Amino acid sequence: MMNLLAAQTMIPNDFELAIPGNIGFFKVLLVVSFILHIFFVNLTVAGSVLAVFNEWRGWIKNNPRWDRLAEKLAVQVSIHKSLAVVLGVAPLLIISVIYTRFYYPSTILIGKAWLMLIAIIIVAFLMLYVYKFTWERWQNKKGLHLFFGLGGALLLLYVPLVFLTSVASMLQPELWKEGLSIFTAFFHYPTIWERYLHFLFATMAIMGIYLIVLGNRQKRENPEDGELFVSFGKNVALLFTFLQLAAGPILLFSLKGDVMQLFLGGSALQTGLLVVGIILALLLIFSLYQYKRSDSRIWLRSALVLIVLVVSTMGWLRHEVRDSYLAPYENQAVHDEQVTEQALEK
């Protein structure tokens, strides 16, 4: 209760103008558009990381197949990154309009790092364009070429941390603090690194499955390349989906106690979602494993359906985490005026 009261002096009053629509509908739209956005973010981040990795591997092992895979990925990244950015606009609009009182302050508090993202992403994208368009020309300057790819990939790996800071800190107004540098903020607000780990593994897992699809198509042009891409994709997908079995619980246990309880039996909806998510993830691992062993299409198809289901469930779950955190403050909102008045009197 103390926390709530303290936070009330920092949570802004809402605007006088009404939210132009039904909140429930906005929330559905938020979850759906966010899933679309994050899907392409995943392909962009993991795509650039794996492009660099494979180019490097091809270079030192002197195997042009890996280089060809890397080039494919670099071209894909140039497409996915544009979709990732543009699809991010809708969730940004919606979260701004329905969670104004939480999202704006939390973002303003890291405002300078937030603004720097613009420059950072522009530089990252330009570097990745150089990377893509100089593939042939710089065949003999692999070091320089890799530098651009790696630079772009590393910058892209930094970006989610800032976004995570604003969406994690919006949930705990009682921790809001002015004047933190972004690197201090990464450690000041809870759950950021746990979320980041969970995101990174998801990114790689999704990319692994994407690679399988890419490799299967590649088989038509160059069967041996295709085969190699597929088997690499299988390993990546399986490994990182499996690692999520650790990253998921780590994140769950980093949540604030009473919120965590909701997911551990405290509330039917939240717990149910989590259970469904875990079951789907296990089924996904099973399908991937079967596909790796048997190479049979049916298991691939089942993995594809399951990954969509898992990502959707997790996307929704993530939203429930947010609303569970914010519920006490939202309920308090009606008392806002009174609290302000009390503050005035004292």
Place this chain on the structure above:
Amino acid sequence: MQFPIIEFPWLGSGTVIAIIAVTHVLVNHAVAIGGSLLMVGLEYRGWKMNRPDLDQVARKMSKWILIITTTVGALTGVGIWFSTMVIQPNAIGSLLRVFFWAWFTEWIVFVAEVILILTYFFTWDKWTGKKKLRHIRTGMALSFASWLTMTIITAVLAAQLTPGQWIETRSFWDAVANPTWLPSLFFRTFVAIALAVAVFSPFIRWFVKNEETRATILSDFGKWMMVSIPFMLAFGMWYVSNLPEKALELIVWASGLQGKEMVFRLLHFFAILIMFFLGFRLITNPKRVSLVLSAFVAFLSIGLIGEFEMIRETIRKPYVIYDYMYVNGIRVDEVEKFNKEGFLPNSKWMAVDEVNEDNVVEAGREIFKGQCLACHTVDGWRSKRALGERIEGMTAEGLDNYIKNLHTARYFMPPFAGTDEERRALALYLEKAVNSPEQLDGMAGESK
């Protein structure tokens, strides 16, 4: 003030937003809208006249348009959101409540735009021969989609300056169909074409080696330019005639040529004349048009569009949404309340809740942050907005009197909103900050 405040002591808040916004407008108008039109125009001509050389240039252009719009263009577009939400949360937050569905629609068009440019770029080799027309149509759709995004965003920008009926009705459609929406939309449309010609001509002149190819392209560009300028002027005049009276009076001042109205007029007259001259040269003598002239016009028109955006922003002062909200985020209808109850007690995130004997200067500083920082710095780069230079030597008393009449003395400033004590605290702080800043060292919140 309800939100935390970020300070940019040297740049100033307004400048941060302006850098991002002007870059975006430039890329969006010159490259995405105008540039894509020139590009498909060229592709179409190449197809009709069976001139593969023109097709090749269009293809080259598409690569650069893709690179620029998906990096600097897209990110500064998102950047306008990013910067306004952390610097002017009240304004952008309120606009979002009004225009949410317009922006949401715009988002759908954005997605279409990205898909179209990717399709266009990656199908140069695939859609040839019989399928060429499909490629050209994709390019046209791209051009149209770019224009459509401008249609929507212009409604918001125009409404900030001329909200029209919305002030009373609070109706979405009144906000969209505001008095300067259409004039500014058409004005910008032709600005975009002229700007694209100006910006792309030097590159064509420089990089296209074949003289025949260059001549055809440049004379086409010249025609686009000659047609656009008169329309641009006509719609510009329509736009200006719909501006609020007070805003109109501020135009010359906003350009920095206060009191030199004749100079202002002459400069702009000559600027347009030179653009016209370039168009004329491009048509009549495309092979020999001077690189210096085309480069000069490129910079000139970039300067003009930048100036236009700055003037548009400046003449809206003191409002961020005309007659509704001031630049510092205070609503017009809140002023009276703050005068009575105080600004500090009605704010969050301020280091102090009220003025008392021990905290006068600190309170003054918080009030400065809340009400003045949106336009001023203490000692930033823009000397006209750095209060240090403006008020050096003034006493707290003199300042207090000045602040009392802020809005009446200078229309472009909002009225001070707060109690008499708060005003005195602000004056005291300003006097100290300007005349003896060393005394402020170590004060809470000073050295961040």
